Amino acid sequence: MKRGKNMSKILKFIYATLVLYLFLVVTKASDDECKIDGDCPISWQKFHTYKCINQKCKWVLRFHEY
Secondary structure (H helix, E strand, O other): OHHHHHHHHHHHHHHHHHHHHHHHHHHHHOOOOOOOOOHHHOOOOOOEEEEEEOOOEEEEEEEOOO
16 A cells, blocks of 8 residues: 555656646747747747747737638
8 A cells, every 4th residue: 555655656746747847948949039930939839929029039920811
């Protein structure tokens, strides 16, 4: 019984660490500095693109193109 509780605590710790790591990677990846929209990476997605907002590249919806 005690072994199962320890295993579940370890799995919860690993899961929490993984989620935190992914969150940090996503927030760091979206902070590219820019001056114009052309400085941002090209998006290959149909409904999203990068725009330069407050000198940072932000992931936004494309409203006017589709």
